[in-house]
Amino acid sequence: MRSAARRHHSSPGAAPLPRQDAADKAYRRSGSSGRIDAAYGRLAAALGDDAVLGPGSDLSAYEDPYAFGGSEDFRCSGAVLPRSVEEVQAVLAIANQHGIPIWTVSTGRNLGYGGAAPRVSGAIVLDMQRMNRILEVDEEHAYALVEPGVRFVDLYEHLREHRLKLWMSAPSLGWGSVLGNALERGIGYTPYGDHAAQICGMEVVLANGDVVRTGMGALPGANTWQMYKGGYGPSLDGLFLQSNLGIVTKLGLWLMPQPDGMMSCTVHFQRESDLEAAIDVLASLRRREIIQSNAQLGNVLRDVAHRYPRSRWYDGPGAMPDEVLDEVRRDLGIGWWWILRFGLYGDKELRDARFRIVQREFSRIPGAEITGHEHLASGSDGLHAWEVEGPAGRLAGVPGFFSLNALKFRGDDCGHLDFSPIVASSGREAARVYNHVKARAREHGIDYLAGFTAGVRHLNHVFTILYEKHDAKQTSSAAALLDTLIREMGRQGIGGYRAHLAFMDLIGDQFSFNEHALRRLNETLKDALDPNGILSPGKQGIWPAASRKQRAGTR
Incomplete structure (x- = not known):
């Protein structure tokens, strides 16, 4: 069947981070204030006043909620909210005529990477949330x-x-x-x-x-x-x-x-040094398609951070010491160091066979504890996702908000940046990256919440860098740590797959084969398809010809 459409209403030597002096510099970035005002007038005429938030409006929704250098760093001059393709075309026509950059967001929830804020101050945010059919x-x-x-x-x-x-x-x-x-x-x-x-x-x-x-x-x-x-x-x-x-x-x-059933599985590993063996077994099971889902492996601190505030055990400076983490484990009765979660799907015969293989392979790691919980359909038409309750729901695609709990770890004013490199699915490589990042995090006084999500042939290593936004030293340390990790991992052939606005150019710089041949190709396409350079200039380090010099001057 087809359902009907439905509308829903600082580290030594680190380069300085890009900054703007004040919000009014946003206007000078994209032209005179007179030209800006004229453009917003035309936008209101084309889309209606309710679809345009011009200068002077409340634009707080288009600031990075976890800004680490001040919200004026990447500040828009306003926003437009089109309802149709025709209104998007109208916005582009006006932006081209006035030479004003547009920054496109779908809903602006790309948190940890800049939210709905634009890469170029003064841009108009093209907010697509009303196109929601x-x-x-x-x-x-x-x-x-x-x-x-x-x-x-x-x-x-x-x-x-x-x-x-x-x-x-x-x-x-x-x-x-x-x-x-x-x-x-x-x-x-x-x-x-x-x-x-x-x-x-x-x-x-x-x-x-x-x-x-x-x-x-x-x-x-x-x-x-x-x-x-x-x-x-x-x-x-x-x-x-x-x-x-x-x-x-x-x-x-x-x-x-939807499958006939699902088994949600958990494996606990007792020692920090088990990472290498755990990844090797996991990578083999993923490549052989025994484990079908993306599997997430996290350290004990990452798990604890989603459930308790850090101040329960430690409120001192710097990263949480190992002896304090040992106290945390004793206090909570946690004997393990790593926890792995994944799902097994399909007919019962297939699930049972896969689980037996999973048990056999992981049991080769001393002390590993493997458990599986069956989720079965209540009727004859298969297992509906909404029948999978609790934390296992994410393995059935049930959307949730549990990850927000980690933002309470460092207090009520907690911000975060994400370091997101792609790592080969090798135990030796994962352990090498883990030890390197852990050392750098400790040097910068940042707690290391380590997580690896296993694809079929690679690992997404997402390190959520938490800091207290009101603490200038922590904020600077978090940004300097991310800067350092991007550069050092880049020199080791490891690149990020997503970037915060302030680090888009830096990550792009790491992809430098043949004197940045890929970036030159991207910018050739950019100039051909967007000769006025209005579409999201600077996104992923790709700049139009007219503002390409901004890249060289930002970092």
């Missing part, structure tokens, strides 16, 4: 077609309301955009947890207002737009991931047919 869900072929403002919680409720036999995948926080997260290569915890890999077909508005549909969508009347990725000719979808080459207004995404 679930255009189609096809149960037979297991896909959805959505607009940018559709959140994970919206898609989940749609599937639940219509009792569709489909599972989605959600990241650690369910309030963000399904489309935006996939374009940023976000990850979830089901077998469909590589969200970018599930993309099938886009509608894109180019800088000149032209509307393009990729893949089979270029064929009028095609009913396979969300079924076959290739289309005819070059596959262009990848151009618009983490990109400033166009604005994606519709996205096809494959969904998971």
Whole structure:
């Protein structure tokens, strides 16, 4: 069946971070205040006053909520909230005419990487949250077609309301955009947890207002737009991931047919030194597809930080000492150092067989404790995601907000930055990176919440750097730590896959093969598709010709 569409209403030697003196410099960045005012007047005429937040409006929603250098660093001059593709085209026409940069966000929930704030101060935020229709869900072929403002919680409720036999995948926080997260290569915890890999077909508005549909969508009347990725000719979808080459207004995404059952599994490892063996076993099981879902391995401090405040055991300066962490473990009765979580899916015979293999492989690590909990369907039509309750729900694609608890670890005014390198799925490499990052974190006085999410052939190592925003020393240390890690890991051939606004250029600098040939190619495409350089300048370190010099001057 197809459900009806539904609308939902400082380290020594580290370079200084980019700063702006005050908010009024935002205007000078993108032209005179007179030209800005004229542009906002035209935007209001085209979209309506209720869709335009101009200078003088409350723009706090478009500031980085965890700003580490002051919210004026990346401050917009205003925002527009279009309701349709035609209104997006109108915004682009005005921005091109006035030469004002546009910064596109789907819902602006990219927390830890800058939120809804723009890379260039003075930009107009193009906020797509009002384009929030679930255009189609096809149960037979297991896909959805959505607009940018559709959140994970919206898609989940749609599937639940219509009792569709489909599972989605959600990241650690369910309030963000399904489309935006996939374009940023976000990850979830089901077998469909590589969200970018599930993309099938886009509608894109180019800088000149032209509307393009990729893949089979270029064929009028095609009913396979969300079924076959290739289309005819070059596959262009990848151009618009983490990109400033166009604005994606519709996205096809494959969904998971719901299984007959699921087993949520946990493995505890007793020693810090077990990391290497644990990753080697996990990597083998993932490559052999015994473990089908993205599997998340975290250290004890990461787990504790989601449940208790740090001050319960330690409120001193610097990183929590090892002896204090030992006290934490004794106090909570925790005997393990690492915890691994994943799911097994399919018919019972398959789940049982996979679990026996998992038990056999992990039991080779002394002291490893493996448990599995069955989640079974209440009826004959398979296991619905909403039947999986508690923390295991994320393994069924149930959106949640549990990760927000970590922001209470350092107090009520806690901020965070994310260091997100891609690491080879090798125990030796994971242990090397872990020890290196741990040493650097300790040098900078930052607690090391270590987490590895295992893809099929790689690890996403997301280190959530927590700090107290009101503490200037902690804030500076957090930024300096991230700066140091990006540079040092880059020299070791390890690059980040996502970046905070202030570090986009620095991460881009690490990808320097053949004198930055990839960046030169990206910027050649940028200049051809966006000659006025209005679309999200500086995103992922890709600058248009007119403002390319800003990259050299920021870090």
